[in-house]
Amino acid sequence: MDQTNSNHMMNVKTIKSEIITTNFEHTPNNPGIAITSSMSSLPVKTENCVKKVRAKKMKKLSDDQIRMNHVSSEKRRRELVREIYDELVTLVPDLQKNENRSELIIYLKTINYLSWLYKKNKMLRTKIIEEHPNEMHKITQSMIWESKEKN
Numbered sequence: 001m002d003q004t005n006s007n008h009m010m011n012v013k014t015i016k017s018e019i020i021t022t023n024f025e026h027t028p029n030n031p032g033i034a035i036t037s038s039m040s041s042l043p044v045k046t047e048n049c050v051k052k053v054r055a056k057k058m059k060k061l062s063d064d065q066i067r068m069n070h071v072s073s074e075k076r077r078r079e080l081v082r083e084i085y086d087e088l089v090t091l092v093p094d095l096q097k098n099e100n101r102s103e104l105i106i107y108l109k110t111i112n113y114l115s116w117l118y119k120k121n122k123m124l125r126t127k128i129i130e131e132h133p134n135e136m137h138k139i140t141q142s143m144i145w146e147s148k149e150k151n
Contacts (some may be wrong), residue, residue, distance in 0.1 A: 121145045 061069070085106055089095040094109040125144065129136050 022129070032036045111133050 004007055083104070085101075088106055089097055089101070092106075092110050092113045094113060095101065095106060121143075122145070125139060128139065
């Protein structure tokens with residue numbers, strides 16, 4: 001057995017003996033099982049690095065606080081999504097602020113508008129090339145929009 005495997009086996013044996021000698025407590029504040037051993041900070045050696053086994057963290061927030069944090073973060077997420085949809089409404093000509101709009105309508109009208117923009121871009125580039133063939137080199141890469149075709 002080489003040195004690395006030998007060290008690994010010794011670490012495994014140490015961990016096993018630590019598990020066997022671990023004391024378990026049942027406390028009034030924690031109806032579950034609490035590990036009262038030094039095992040929570042015992043380093044575990046893997047192939048190239050040493051990782052420290054973490055002890056289970058105690059809850060710092062109550063269940064009500066956790067729920068309220070979740071509710072408020074979800075509310076912020078919904079507000080952000082609503083702002084993004086409002087921004088699309090201002091950018092896409094087919095969408096009106098006062099119309100009753102669903103996500104599907106916003107997506108469809110946005111896709112239609114983008115498709116129209118790509119076609120318009122291609123048409124204008126073609127027109128420039130036809131009218132000014134000697135200045136074709138002036139069409140920069142940023143002026144060329146190519147839509148990704150569906151397979």
